[in-house]
Amino acid sequence: MKVEFKMPKMGESISEATIINWLKNVGDVVDAEETILEVATDKVDSEVPSPVSGVITEIRFGKNDVVKVGEVLAMIETDESSSGKKITIGKTQHVNQKTQKGESLNNDLILNVEVKSHQPENKQQLKSNPDAFLSPLIISIAQKENLSLEEVQSIPGSGAEGRIQKSDVFDYLKNRKYPIKSVSQNNPELPKSTYPKPVIQFSEGKDRIVEMDRMRKMIADHMVYSKQTSPHVTSFIEVDVTNLVDWRNKNKDAFAEKHNEKLTFTPIFVDAVAKAIVDFPMINVSVDEKNIIVHKDINIGMATALPSGNLIVPVVKNADQKSLVELAAAVNHLAESSRNNKLKPDEVQGSTFTISNVGTFGSLMGTPIINQPEVAILALGIIKKRAEVITTSTGDEIAIRSMMYLSLSFDHRVVDGFLGGSFLRKVGDYLEQFDINTAI
Incomplete structure (x- = not known):
């Protein structure tokens, strides 16, 4: 039978994760509890084991894709005949760590192995919500994508209590047609800075370029957000x-x-x-x-x-x-x-x-x-x-x-x-x- 390999639950407040790397390919044989996938949340990187032994017949998401908890990542062909089976993996290995927010996570990954079809989620009407909570990560993404405050607040949130998640923003960007203009209550036409961005001198053969890793980027975003948020x-x-x-x-x-x-x-x-x-x-x-x-x-x-x-x-x-x-x-x-x-x-x-x-x-x-x-x-x-x-x-x-x-x-x-x-x-x-x- 075919078993759905789903994105595991990684905490009460975590509703999605980013795929870092697949350790197995379609056609590979996997053993139960063998690590086949590395994923990252806003807080920690984790190795995800296979819930069953079998052969991977389908992989539905690739590297850097943001996947919601419970979505089917891959299909595994197995000889086991049980259906609707729930398997709890008691221990989880963590390959790296990140800067944190004040939220609690569970230590275990719980994989729900069920054979059933997914029902499409109801889409909400686009409407700005001035009370919408925006996490530092969401603000960082909005700044990079040049989204106005009102535009971000209009995105329907799929997280707990309607909280806006990364995947919500990315889904919105894919279908974005007419951006909502930001309106300032006091200064509708604020002058933009005319100071030019300093030119960085680079000498070929002497200087070298080192790309920030994902964790360093998050630290940078977190530090900038803190300075912009709190008068220190x-x-x-x-x-x-x-x-x-x-x-x-x-x-x-x-x-x-x-x-x-x-x-x-x-x-x-x-x-x-x-x-x-x-x-x-x-x-x-x-x-x-x-x-x-x-x-x-x-x-x-x-x-x-x-x-x-x-x-x-x-x-x-x-x-x-x-x-x-x-x-x-x-x-x-x-x-x-x-x-x-x-x-x-x-x-x-x-x-x-x-x-x-x-x-x-x-x-x-x-x-x-x-x-x-x-x-x-x-x-x-x-x-x-x-x-x-x-x-x-x-x-x-x-x-x-x-x-x-x-x-x-x-x-x-x-x-x-x-x-x-x-x-x-x-x-x-x-x-x-x-x-x-x-x-x-």
């Missing part, structure tokens, strides 16, 4: 982490022996940030048009460099509820998985606040770009020893202290200087007054 303000403070550094240096070997976990500074930083968020919950929010979404969970993202040089943000979930030992275990697992490209989809989703340890690369401080849809991001600079004037019980003294800069970039639409400065100072206080008894 960055505040700085300097903190004395001498006691913290001394404690770690004295106890890291014993900690590793007792708990079987390496103790870096990162879990200590995560702990301080989580505690400060509890004190200032309005820093743990997202902006939805005119509404502020206050997140109950405190999920700390860690900006991490991949071996490829790209960036990803694995997430420590419910960081405020974890001890230092648990935070160390979570941080070590995520860091190791990042280095080996083994992060699961759920491990790069749902962050509500992000930290970036720029000191790892020797930077004194940084002005990080907010990880949308969050409203703040903290950069931690390098820890350096230097002579400082300190106040003791006997008066002012000059001493060698371990100092570091903290910088907080925040969205000035909802985070004012008082909140941003108070939160940043609180993080510094927790680091300076680090108490191992409460941390562990």
Whole structure:
């Protein structure tokens, strides 16, 4: 019998994926659970296994095609006689990771193998919806295709609650005839910039062209979107982490022996940030048009460099509820998985606040770009020893202290200087007054 090989479900909010590569061709023999396809969503690349053993008789989509979840990708001829069978593949291998949005994914891929015909979807009438939610990816596509805001908002969405997906935009572009003109309420005829695009000098034989990979393009789009969306303000403070550094240096070997976990500074930083968020919950929010979404969970993202040089943000979930030992275990697992490209989809989703340890690369401080849809991001600079004037019980003294800069970039639409400065100072206080008894 012939079995339909469908685009698997990859999460509650994921309704489509892009085909990266077919590992098998028409006529090839495949075994059950053998990887035959690589696909990409907005968040993670995955290897998709065959649900059954048999021979591929038809492939309906090619490389770079965007396919909705549940659509038939290929037909497999098999000797099995069962129909309407549902097969759950318990484990999924992930070949690469991307920058994330705050959405949750399932760890497993569920393949529905059914023999039935598809009913065509009802097409909606083209009508602009000013309340339509546009994701950063949709905005990026619209900018590249020169679509006006009203035109994008008029596209019927096939996602959850009518959300516009990539495939909706691509389908619209294929049939686009008469674009809807964008109308500005205040300035209907805004003058275009006359400044010419700078000419890039290219020397044959010396310079070389390196095309951005897909992940780098998404990072670029995400960064540009963040700067265009949030008015960034960055505040700085300097903190004395001498006691913290001394404690770690004295106890890291014993900690590793007792708990079987390496103790870096990162879990200590995560702990301080989580505690400060509890004190200032309005820093743990997202902006939805005119509404502020206050997140109950405190999920700390860690900006991490991949071996490829790209960036990803694995997430420590419910960081405020974890001890230092648990935070160390979570941080070590995520860091190791990042280095080996083994992060699961759920491990790069749902962050509500992000930290970036720029000191790892020797930077004194940084002005990080907010990880949308969050409203703040903290950069931690390098820890350096230097002579400082300190106040003791006997008066002012000059001493060698371990100092570091903290910088907080925040969205000035909802985070004012008082909140941003108070939160940043609180993080510094927790680091300076680090108490191992409460941390562990």
